[in-house]
Amino acid sequence: MKLILLGAPGAGKGTQAEIICKEKNIPTISTGNMLREALKNGTEMGLKAKVYMDAGDLVPDDIIIGIIKDRVAQPDCANGFILDGFPRTIPQAEALDNMGVDIDAVLDIEVADEAIITRMSGRRVCEKCGSSYHMLYKQPKVEGVCDNCGGTLVQRKDDHPDTVKDRLNVYHNQTEPLKEYYSKQGKLLVVHGQEEVEDTTRLVREALEDLQ
């Protein structure tokens, strides 16, 4: 199964991707996590991306498309994958089509802007493995510690309320047009993000049922 998760920052793409990829035994490819990893390792690409990420802007298409091209060619992607945070622009979606990647479905998780702004303030991520948590909706077993790897949970710099507003603008202007792009391809499935993670997961499973 080759799946794209679409939706505003904080809509729950990463959380749902973590759940589905375990069930389907396929990798999640998160461009945001890959960029944060590159930054942590001090690579040239990571340092270049940092400027855009800190401002809530998108990293230039050529950098992102290059990363994805290499990643989907890896052997663990042979049986499918979930794309979380890619594509985010029409040129990125066109590049994916031109790579010959045949996507089965695009799952759009819809959450209102006001709810996103509230949610983002409680979001925490593992600085080691990138797993995501929420202080109200998805608490770790031990406060401040990642269930998966024992890493420390931190707030992302770009989850600050001012940056979140910028990221939402970027989403509406540059990413939302992808809904029409994939709707025209007959691939768009829409799910309304619920307050509780499990409720959204149930809707996601229902939406994906017909694909199996």
Ligand code: AMP
């Ligand atoms: P995310 O973790 O998906 O919210 O991504 C965090 C940040 O990484 C975004 O705000 C962008 O600056 C950058 N980023 C991640 N994925 C992409 C992408 N597909 N295109 C451009 N920038 C991206």
